Amino acid sequence: MNFRSPLPGFGRRRFLEAAGLGALAVTGIGALAACGTKDSSGAAKALTEVRYALIGDGKAEPGTVLSHNLGGFDLASDLGVPVTYPSGFPASLPVMEAIKAGSVDFSFATATAVIYAIGGNVPVVPIVSYPLPSNEVDILVPKGSDIKSAADLRGRRIADHQGTTGTYSLVKYLDSAGLTINDVDYVNLTAADAEAAFAQGKVDAWINWQPTIELARRKHNAATLPGVKTYDYAFFVASEDFAFDHPEVAATLARNVRDAQRWVEANPETAVDEFTALGGFGDSTLERDVYLDLVKARRLSYSGAGQFTAVDEGAIAGTQDLADNFHRLGVYPEPVDVQTWLSDSRFDSVRAAVAAELAQA
Structure with a gap:
């Protein structure tokens, strides 16, 4: 971790x-x-x-x-x-x-x-x-990624800005699959650094909120995971x-x-x-x-x-x-x-x- x-x-x-x-x-x-x-x-x-x-x-x-x-x-x-x-x-x-x-x-x-x-x-x-809004946060993964759900994040490298709305949503999303932060390779990055890392394939997933994450999804032709919520x-x-x-x-x-x-x-x-x-x-x-x-x-x-x-x-x-x-x-x-x-x-x-x-x- x-x-x-x-x-x-x-x-x-x-x-x-x-x-x-x-x-x-x-x-x-x-x-x-x-x-x-x-x-x-x-x-x-x-x-x-x-x-x-x-x-x-x-x-x-x-x-x-x-x-x-x-x-x-x-x-x-x-x-x-x-x-x-x-x-x-x-x-x-x-x-x-x-x-x-x-x-x-x-x-x-x-x-x-x-x-x-x-x-x-x-x-x-x-x-x-x-x-x-319950759908303000998204988790991006590359188009065609084998990560399809919360359970698939086990052991994967995930970018998030620590201590923010995204962190809270990530904790809850992992919990829906019986996982915790300890079960993933968590990387604390600002939005700009996280987007760069995502674009370069240095992280497997990235969580953030709107409009940043939707802009990035369209720019990088990425996919979003289902069931991610804002709490x-x-x-x-x-x-x-x-x-x-x-x-x-x-x-x-x-x-x-x-x-x-x-x-x-x-x-x-x-x-x-x-x-x-x-x-x-x-x-x-x-x-x-x-x-x-x-x-x-x-x-x-x-x-x-x-x-x-x-x-x-x-x-x-x-x-x-x-x-x-x-x-x-x-x-x-x-x-x-x-x-x-x-x-x-x-x-x-x-x-x-x-x-x-x-x-x-």
């Missing part, structure tokens, strides 16, 4: 490095000057702006709709304050660092990032959650200062995100045309076509955002299961009590505001 499990002493820096964030998240984003919303007396300051962090390329997601006022949305007008959109975050883990530094108010977060926030004492509040949840989160001091504004922002995603899903061709006009896909017709197909099929990470709710028992149980599996694998050095944290009564006022706002059509 080639699974490099962290040993005791696997702290914040090594966790970030394992997630592919390295020094950027530790000394770059994490070093931003704090700018909280309390005055010297501890009272809440008037809200002058909301900082909504956009993650990754932002090519087809509700944040892009809102930041460019597509579909008739005017978020700043609805919130009553200007909205800025910090970018340059490759994933949601460094956004947790930015929230801790006081430079971000609101953003998308994977379950992995929420678990890190719990263990890393990030002052974050879960606003809403939703299950990721974890996604969240939108806010800083404690923003959520606790301005719960109605945070709830209104969440509703706008939901409604923006609904607009994308109701108008996929228009939305992707708008994203294309903004330069989201460069000169790649393939990339645009893949995004359009995935938006229509609702297979992207944001595809469930049109139906999200205040954090419920399903999200709590699912995220706890992910944390328990990653602790068992050694990705997390200590157990993480997700259930107690996500159920904490100090979030009740925010939950109530969010539930009331989302009840609007």
